[in-house]
Structures are given as C-alpha cells and as structure tokens.
Amino acid sequence: MNDALYARRKKVNALMFALTAVCAAVASGTLLAILGYIAWQGASSLSWAFLTNMPKPLGEHGGGIANSIVGSAKVVGLAGLMGIPVGVLAGVYLAEYGRGKYAFAVRYAADVMNGVPSIVVGLFAYALIVHPMKKFSALSGSVALAFIMVPIVLRNTEEFLRLVPGTIREAALALGVPRWKVTLFVILPTAGRGILTGALLALARVAGETAPLIFTAFGNRFADNGWLNPIATLPHTIFTYAISPYEDWHNQAWAAALILMLFVLLINVTARVWLRPSSGAPH
C-alpha cells in the first residue's frame, strides 16, 4: 500500500520534471530555431556586395542594403543620444531625490510607457514632428525610438542606483562633499556598469523596432539626405521587401534579417560581458 503510493509519487515527479525540461527546451529552442532558420534562408543572399551596395532599381537583379545599414545606425544612434541622457537623469532623480507623489507618478508613467504599443508611439511622433513639418524624416524616427528607450533606461538606472549601498553615500557625504558631486562622481560610477548595460540593451531593443518607423522614418530607396528627409532602416526595409511580390526581394529580406539579428545579438553579448564583474575586483 505504502509502496504503491511511493511508486506513484516517483512517477508523478518524473513526469513533472520532464514537463518543465521540455518547456525550458521550447523557450530556449525558439531562439535557436529563429537564428538557424534566418541564417539558412539569408546566408545564400549574403555577400560583401550586399552590405556595401545601394538597392538596384525595381526589376533589376541584385543590389544591396548599404543605405538601410547606415540609416539604422543614424536613427538608432540619434535615438540613443536623446533617450539615454533623459532616461539616466530621470532615473537619478527617482533613486536619489524622488520621494512623494511626483516620484510615484513618474515611476508609474514609466511603467505604463513600457507597455504602450510601439505603433502608438510612432503615431505620436508622427503627430508631434512629421505632421507640423509636413515631411517624413530620420529625426522623427529617432524621436519615436527615443520615446521607447526612455522608460527602459529610466527604470534600469533607478534599479542599479538603488543597489549602491547607502554606506557609500554616507561615506562621501561625511567627507564634506556636496550632494550633487556625491551623486555624479561617486554613486553614478559605482552603478555605471549596470546603467551602461541597460542603455545598450535598450539600444538593441529599439534597433529592431519596425512599427514606430513606418510613418516616421518612412523608408527610402536612395542614400539618405540629412536628418530631415525620409531614411531607410533595416527593420523597415525587411518589412517592405518581405511583403513585396518579388522573389529577389524576399531573399534580400532574409539576408537583411540575418544582419539585423547578428547586430542585436552582438550588442546583447557585449552588454552581458560588460556586466560581468572585472576579475581584479573584490576577493
């Protein structure tokens, strides 16, 4: 009787263990499957010429995505320049000074912003910049991406600043150092690694955003012409090529997707390695 119960328990245990292991495999396998499939589909069209050439006119075979790569770098770079400082400083405010209702409202707004669909953010940037200027532009795309970055960077900065022990803050204050210098030269560097990592991950996240760029950066088959004109970006080019009826463009979309994936993966790995404590530090 007891033996039967024991055997049953062992069986249930083994079953549940197998179930969790399978689910874990599905979770991590998805990444491998996506990576593998894109690499398989995209590798055939991938070449140095594909990376360095401009798109060919419609109907002509070949051509590359140089303008999209440059465009993505520009749009994401400018978004970072706008979004990271705002996010970091707002995070400093919340962690170091923020108390009371205002701080609560800021924190809550940031969390809600994190959940706003990115296409809505794109619409907002359209209303804010494209409509008044009567023009699609690289700038409006950057603004849309920056709006997405701010809450991510803000919450991440706040979390890492909160990890800095209060005793470090006290030590600096007790030396007769003004509060703003304590924050800027002692607390921020102490949390610096984590804050930078968060900023990089936010960049990687927006580098792949497509929806906010559809009616802001808009796309362009030619080399970009400054910040105030439409510009091609990798995710948007993938979208355009993928929904086109041309076989050649489908292949190029796969190759461009592979490039984008590798780029995002590179940022992610860089950030993770960065976060690891340096070997020389505490014993």
Place this chain on the structure above:
Amino acid sequence: MDMMRPMPLPEMKEGPATNDASAAVAISVRDLRAGYGAAPVLKGVNLEIREKTVTAIIGPSGCGKSTLIRCLNRMHEAIPGATCDGEILLGGRNALEIDPVLLRREVGMVFQRPNPFPTMTIAQNVAAGLVLNGVRDRAAIAETVEKSLRRAALWDEVKDKLDAPGVGLSGGQQQRLCIARALAVEPRVLLLDEPCSALDPIATGRIEELLIQIKDQLTVVIVTHNMQQAARVSEYTVFMLMGEMVEYGLTRKMFTQPADKRTEDYITGRFG
C-alpha cells in the same frame, strides 16, 4: 552668558590620564534633542568634549550614542524624518546653523562597516575628499595620500599597490583606509561609530593604536559597544542610557569608581 561656562572638569588627582588637565573644549553640546519623526532618541544632552583627547561614548543598544555623534557632523539629518534641536558649539559657531557640507570637512566620520568607494583605487579613495572638492595639484595630493596613510598606519602595507582597488584589501585594512580617507581632508574632529565591530581582534588592536597616536593632532570621539576598548583608548568616557547622558568623566575613574549606580551596573555587566 553663564551658559558658556564650561562644565566642571573631572578631578585630575587620579593620575596622568591626560597630559593637559585644562585641555580646551573642542565641542560643546547643549540641550541636544534629536529623534526620528515623533520618536525622541536624545532627550537633552549636555556635554563638553576636550580638544585633542579620545572620548569614548558607551551605553546599551538604542541609548542614542550613534545618534549623538551623527548629530555632531549632521549626518543624522540625512535620514528622512530626522529631527535635531539644541546647540552644538564648535570653534565658537553653532554647528546646527552652518552649512553641513562645510561642517563635515571639519568633523570627519568613520562608520561601523568599512566603506571604501568600490570604483576607486587605494590612492583615489584617500584623495577622494580633496579631489571631489576641487584640489587639482597632483604633487600635493600624492603628498597628502602618503601622509594620511601613514597616520592611519596603513602606508607600509599598501605603498606598493596604491593603484589596486580599495575593496581588495582585508576588512581591517579597509577600515584603516577609511580612516586615512577621513584624515586626508584635515578635520579637527574625527568621529568613529563602532569602527571595530566588524573586525577581528588583531585589526581592532591596530586601529586602537593608531587612535592613540593621532589624538595629538585632533579630537577623537568613538562610539563603542566594547567597554574594554573604551578603557584602552579613551581618556574620557560618556555613559549614556535611554537618550540621556548619565555620567561623563575620566575613563580610569569611571571604570574604577563610577559615580552613578547605573554606570556601575552597566560596566560590571549587570545589564546591557
């Protein structure tokens, strides 16, 4: 102005506990009341700390000893909801009325747990107070770093690795590094809040020795849970109980003939 009259000095017949019986007053605390929100911690403390001596503050947990010294450099008010009222005279000025940032350059502090800045090297930790307050002269900084590390009895152990991270040192070395960091800004008073509570006896002994050495140059106030430590390092002892100062006098007298029954009970281990 009879408020300015110094409190009667303890009798000096007991022996050469200090070199100078008429030592000037470094800090004069009058009717100091402090607390957190509505909860009072200090209920009117009066105290005169003598210049260039080591004064120990002892008492059971929660008696207000840490709050008292945290009022002296106004770190107390860094805690949200903290209140502080009364007078702390330091060089003729009321410390509670001057800019806390300037006050803290004159009244340094060492905390319970060693807290070197994690991103800085040993030398940078010591120089932090100078560099963060705008000193740029590299030669002067290097000189101050060496002098402060020597005063903190750490120089010989770290002189070959000044560019190693401060957090790589042992606990006792880290605490002496924190003392060197506090000394580098040349304070007139050094406050220590249970500086040895996280250290082993050997590291504790080193810190006690250096405290006895540096008291020729500045006033030292140390909060301690350890009565042997108070007896070893201090010339004057303050005994506190439930937010009030019970007894204040020469350490050797207090530990041999306490005037108050409660002091006697505490130092003989009957409570606390």
